[in-house]
Amino acid sequence: MPSLGRLHLITDTRPGCDPLGVVRAALTEARAELVVQVRVEDSATDREAYELTRQVLALCTSYGATCLVNDRLHVALAAGAAGGHVGADDLPVTAARHVLGPTGVLGATAREPRSAVDAVVAGANYLGVGPCHTTSTKTGLPDPIGPDGVRAVTDAVDVPVIAIGGVTAGRVPALRAAGAYGVAVVGAISTAADPARATAELLRALA
Template sequence: MPSLGRLHLITDTRPGRDPLAVLRAALLVAAPELVVQVRVEDTATDRQAYDLTRRVLDLCAPYGVTCLVNDRLDVALAAGAAGGHVGADDLPVAAARRVLGPAAVLGATAREPGAAVEAVAAGASYLGVGPCHATTTKDGLPPAIGVPGIRAVAEAVGVPVIAIGGVTAADVPALRAAGAYGVAVVGALSGAADPARAATELIGALAC
């Protein structure tokens, strides 16, 4: 299985955002501690998801950066991504593992210790845990679990815990102290005036 970076960049494909420009900026300063997770809007076609994934893979390849696909595991396989990530409403983790095979990276979403333990037992390579804070980048999220929620999950499992949901560089020290291996971000980079600087700050905080 590929090594897992500590900064997970989730593509922001909302109108007015340029996920590839943000990725290019992040790659310059954050590789090899970067993982890219391709996430598209629910209205995007499989072809659109595939085309974006292939473009992301082409950008990541020279840096050796791992690329995953959120939810659409068929797209992950077809495009040649390193694996995928499944949320609470996607395929069950055990089914996703069967689809991707034993060598792929498989992330799963969890927000409390019981579900986290079950996901790891079913084959999750790492866990995306949150939302840590309130965020506007995705609709329909449950209430924020905060740093204590991250700590509870991190103490229950032996795989990397990636904190997600409204995370900024200022939050990283407390999250790392709570046991988070790394963080996943959307708006902290896609909404930044200078994505490269924002990525540099996040990487610096994660290295401490």
């Protein structure tokens, strides 16, 4: 598995957003420390997801960063991404590992110790844990678990835990203190007036 960066940027493809511009700005600051997870709206076609992934992957490759794809593992394989991430309603982790093979990077979503351990046993290389705080980026999420919830998971597993959900630079220290290896963000970078500066602030908080 490639070295996993501590800052994960999930693409925001909602109307009015510029995912490629944001990724490019973030990469200029984070370089190999960045993991970009391509996530598209449910209404997007596989072709649209594939084209975006190819463009993001080209940018990531030029900076030595890692590119993953959310949910659509066939798109990850077709585009040549390093792997993918599956959520609670996506393929089971065991099936996802079968799709990606033994060497693909596989992340899984968890919010409490039991499901976290199960995901690691099934083949997850890292866990996305949250939502840690309230977020407006994604609807239908369960209640936030806070740093204490992150700590419960990090105490139960030995793979990197990436805290997600309402993450800001100011909230990073508490999440790191709870054992999080890194953080995943959408709005903290994508909706920032200066995505490169926002990336730099998050990296400083993670250091």
